[in-house]
Amino acid sequence: LHAEAARGSFSDFLKRNDHQIDYQLAALCVALTRDPARGHELRTCDLHTVLSFLDSLSFVGVMERSDACAEVLSRIMPDADAIRLPCLNSAVYRGVSVRTLERLRLEYEALREDPRLAPIFVREALVHARAAAAMARLERQVAQPSEPPRRLVGRETVSASRFSTRHGEFADTAIVCRLPLGQEHLVHGPYDRLRSGCYAVEFGVAVADARTGGRIQLEASSNGAVSLRRRWIGPVASAPARTLHFVNDAASNVLEFRVRTQGFAGGQLIFEGVTVRRSTIWRAWPSALTRLLSRARGWTSRRAPRLDAHDTQAAIPIEARARTLSTDRAT
Numbered sequence: 001l002h003a004e005a006a007r008g009s010f011s012d013f014l015k016r017n018d019h020q021i022d023y024q025l026a027a028l029c030v031a032l033t034r035d036p037a038r039g040h041e042l043r044t045c046d047l048h049t050v051l052s053f054l055d056s057l058s059f060v061g062v063m064e065r066s067d068a069c070a071e072v073l074s075r076i077m078p079d080a081d082a083i084r085l086p087c088l089n090s091a092v093y094r095g096v097s098v099r100t101l102e103r104l105r106l107e108y109e110a111l112r113e114d115p116r117l118a119p120i121f122v123r124e125a126l127v128h129a130r131a132a133a134a135m136a137r138l139e140r141q142v143a144q145p146s147e148p149p150r151r152l153v154g155r156e157t158v159s160a161s162r163f164s165t166r167h168g169e170f171a172d173t174a175i176v177c178r179l180p181l182g183q184e185h186l187v188h189g190p191y192d193r194l195r196s197g198c199y200a201v202e203f204g205v206a207v208a209d210a211r212t213g214g215r216i217q218l219e220a221s222s223n224g225a226v227s228l229r230r231r232w233i234g235p236v237a238s239a240p241a242r243t244l245h246f247v248n249d250a251a252s253n254v255l256e257f258r259v260r261t262q263g264f265a266g267g268q269l270i271f272e273g274v275t276v277r278r279s280t281i282w283r284a285w286p287s288a289l290t291r292l293l294s295r296a297r298g299w300t301s302r303r304a305p306r307l308d309a310h311d312t313q314a315a316i317p318i319e320a321r322a323r324t325l326s327t328d329r330a331t
């Protein structure tokens with residue numbers, strides 16, 4: 001599949017590997033078959049059997065409603081602590097731009113009109129719709145008066161155990177990541193919501209035993225895509241340098257704090273969690289300005305013609321692209 005993906009466009013990949021389109025149905029067929037060796041014969045699976053199986057389950061969730069899934073699970077298991085499910089797209093953490101993800105989504109949606117692929121999309125949509133309906137029924141059964149987002153009083157410490165990591169290891173109360181690693185984020189989380197307002201987050205982070213100097217990037221973001229505030233610091237930094245002030249403009253935002261490094265040869269990144277407290281607009285105004293500029297760019301991009309949608313072109317300086325356009329017109 002990796003070789004196939006490297007050879008052509010996303011659309012061509014799905015046309016050649018159409019079994020990737022109905023992946024949810026295929027996974028359920030594998031689970032239901034009595035002969036796992038026949039897992040590749042997924043198209044022989046009875047759709048009615050799969051839908052009936054979903055109806056028989058005590059709990060079914062859908063990915064885009066992970067917060068609702070966690071709430072329902074917490075209510076049907078009252079003796080357990082409050083359950084949180086991470087809501088993230090791993091492509092974002094591996095350096096794929098939001099614009100590229102949007103382009104891929106549009107290519108995916110366009111394939112629904114392909115006569116050969118349309119029946120596959122329909123089967124997959126039926127499975128997803130049945131799962132969403134089952135979850136909606138369960139929500140109604142366990143419904144309680146909705147609670148407003150938490151209001152932060154004083155300081156709140158979020159331990160490292162609430163964060164996610166792909167390369168690190170949990171050691172006592174910290175996450176330890178060996179350096180150097182790639183450009184992706186080493187630690188990210190906790191995917192919580194807070195009431196709208198101004199906040200400050202202090203990162204408990206340091207680098208130990210590094211042979212050469214480097215730097216650490218701290219970032220506060222929302223909904224996996226919007227950067228609220230970020231800063232590069234040295235391997236040894238004071239508490240004010242490790243603190244980001246930001247504005248949370250909507251109580252529905254899923255907040256995330258993440259860390260990555262650059263330039264270290266050897267050593268370890270030690271992450272001990274974060275401390276969140278209320279802040280003031282005077283300290284958080286750069287974050288508010290960033291949000292306003294981001295919205296302004298989104299507003300203008302929807303109304304102005306785009307020169308090019310590809311990332312490679314977007315990286316070319318505006319002056320060089322203008323010269324290229326002028327040459328094309330002259331030609």
